[in-house]
Amino acid sequence: MNHLSDGETGTGLQFFGKMTASISHEIKNVMAIINESAGLLEDYTIMAEKGIPIDPEKLKALSQRVSKQIRRAGGITRNMNSLAHSVDDFHKSVGLREILELSVGLSLRLADMKSVKLDLQLPQDPVTIITSPFHLLNLLWQVVDFAMGASGDGKTLRFTYETGPDSVKIRVTGLEMLSNLSEDAFPTETEKALLQTLGGAIFLDAKAREIQMVLPKDIRQKSTDN
Structure with a gap:
């Protein structure tokens, strides 16, 4: 690894911190949507237990919504991993x-x-x-x-x-x-x-x-x- 000056280190840390903060906000947004979907699924479960009919299309849409967020989270974590490994080698x-x-x-x-x-x-x-x-x-x-x-x-x-x-x-x-x-x-x-x-x-x-x-x-x- 090359030696970094204090200026380069400071600038690099600021960049890394900004990107990490942005990534964490994205992950929080994904978790919030999945949590909301879990709450809705729980409501559907209670309805089913009471014998109330549930529209299959609503369940399908809910499943697709969760799957979309899982794929989104996968992309976010891949970017985070790539950013983390970008400091492995400077050449x-x-x-x-x-x-x-x-x-x-x-x-x-x-x-x-x-x-x-x-x-x-x-x-x-x-x-x-x-x-x-x-x-x-x-x-x-x-x-x-x-x-x-x-x-x-x-x-x-x-x-x-x-x-x-x-x-x-x-x-x-x-x-x-x-x-x-x-x-x-x-x-x-x-x-x-x-x-x-x-x-x-x-x-x-x-x-x-x-x-x-x-x-x-x-x-x-x-x-x-x-």
Whole structure:
């Protein structure tokens, strides 16, 4: 494991804490819905004991509701597990599609709170890079957080990526208010530190209303050539 500076550790802990808190809220919501469904099932049981007919469709709908929440909980815990293991190795081969899907999955609840839709429009061809998953997830969240504030009335952020010989370019589009912000609004020192660790760079394109992140295919090369 690489040595982390105090600044990197602090920023990483803040990111990890924010994601963990969001995940715990999601799990609580799932449990609340299942608990409500259990109460309704108990009511149906009492009705049956009294000889009151129960509509089979209501039981079917209740079963489907619980099954849906169980699947939802499975997805939440998979994301939580992936986040936890993102610190296992700071030089790791990861699928770019998978890391973007995880990033969006972790950010969905926080985006929903701001009425912002996160839309993945990713190429089908698999791309693998060697990077630090935790630092990349942290950087992606910082980008999403900034982009949500610049999304304007469109309220939709779209994610895609392109590949070059030695680098990948992640594009986040839909920043309708980007041209209204000062040039030094982003990246801040937090993102600059993460970019230095990842060997990447960020570019703002106000005309295209997008953020571009350029990362090396191998963090050990730390090349940001397109």
